Amino acid sequence: MHDHEHADDHSPHAPLQDTHELSYYERRAQAIQALLIERGVVTADEVRRAVEDMDSRTPAMGARVIARAWVDPAFKARLLADGKAAVAELGIDTGPLITLVAVENTERVHHVVVCTLCSCYPRTVLGLPPDWYKSLSYRSRVVVDPRGVLKEFGLELDPDVEVRVLDSTADMRYLVIPERPDGTENFGEAQLAALVTRDSMIGVTKARVPEPV
Amino acid sequence: MSGADSARPRFKRGDAVRVRAAEKPGHIRTPWYIQGKTGAVEKVHGAFRNPESLAYGGDGLPKPCLYLVRFAHADVWKPAGRASRDAILVDVYEHWLEPA
Numbered sequence: 001m002h003d004h005e006h007a008d009d010h011s012p013h014a015p016l017q018d019t020h021e022l023s024y025y026e027r028r029a030q031a032i033q034a035l036l037i038e039r040g041v042v043t044a045d046e047v048r049r050a051v052e053d054m055d056s057r058t059p060a061m062g063a064r065v066i067a068r069a070w071v072d073p074a075f076k077a078r079l080l081a082d083g084k085a086a087v088a089e090l091g092i093d094t095g096p097l098i099t100l101v102a103v104e105n106t107e108r109v110h111h112v113v114v115c116t117l118c119s120c121y122p123r124t125v126l127g128l129p130p131d132w133y134k135s136l137s138y139r140s141r142v143v144v145d146p147r148g149v150l151k152e153f154g155l156e157l158d159p160d161v162e163v164r165v166l167d168s169t170a171d172m173r174y175l176v177i178p179e180r181p182d183g184t185e186n187f188g189e190a191q192l193a194a195l196v197t198r199d200s201m202i203g204v205t206k207a208r209v210p211e212p213v
Numbered sequence: 214m215s216g217a218d219s220a221r222p223r224f225k226r227g228d229a230v231r232v233r234a235a236e237k238p239g240h241i242r243t244p245w246y247i248q249g250k251t252g253a254v255e256k257v258h259g260a261f262r263n264p265e266s267l268a269y270g271g272d273g274l275p276k277p278c279l280y281l282v283r284f285a286h287a288d289v290w291k292p293a294g295r296a297s298r299d300a301i302l303v304d305v306y307e308h309w310l311e312p313a
Contacts, residue, residue: 170258170261
C-alpha cells in the first residue's frame, strides 16, 4: 500500500506526506467522529471550532490571571474562593464543566499538581498539557518522591517547606499561584505576566526571576 | 460549585476518614495508593455526578459529595527514616470514604 521510495528523498520539493500509521485509538476516534457527524449529533464545523478554540488557549491566559492576583489582593481572594468566576472576570470562559481551584504557593508551602489516573489539566486556562505531564514517569513518581522529581526539574526546596502534591482525580482542575518573585514591586501586570511560566502554574518550578537591570 | 442540589455532606473539614479498599471493577477515580489509607478532609468541594456511572452511559445521579482529602506523605508510602510534613491531597467521592 505504501510506497517507501520517497523515504530517502530529502529534496525540498518532495511532497509532504503523512506517513504516520494511525493507532487503534486514533482510528476508533475517527470512526466515532464520522458516525456522530453522519447521524447529525455534531457537525464537522463544530468539531473544527472546538479544536480551534482549544488550540487558541495558551499558558499566557493563566499568566494573566496570576499577574492580576499578584497586584490585586481582592482578586486573589476571589480566585482562591471560586476560580471559575474569578477568571471569567478576565474574559476567560472555562466552559460548562470545569471547576477551577486555585492554590497558593508561599515561602512555607509548595503545591505541585498531577493526575495519576490520566492527564486532567486546566486546559481551558493553560492550553494543552506538556507531554511530560502525561508521562507515566511523572504521574507515578511525583506522588512517591515529590522532592526528588522537583529536583530533576531544577527546583530544590528547603526541608522546612511543606510540599503538597495535588492529585486531580475528579472534577477539580488545579491552578497553582506561584510566589511573586522579589524585586518586582514596581512591575506592571504585563511585566509580571511575562515571569509566569506554564511550569510554575503546574508547580514544578517557581516563577521566573526578573533579569537584573 | 455545582453542589446546589446535593445531599448533605457526611463529612466536614478536619474529619478523619479512611478510604475504602474496594476491589471494584471498571472505571473508578480513586487511585489504589490511597485505598485503605487514613487522611483528613481538607475541603468539601460539593456534589458532582458520579463518574462510575457516567463512564458507562449513566446519568451520574444521585450526585455524590466530593472531598479533597489530605494524606501525610509518610503515612501513604512509609519512607524509611524520613519524617516530613509533606502531604498528598486527593479528590475522593463520598462513597469511598468511611469515618476513621
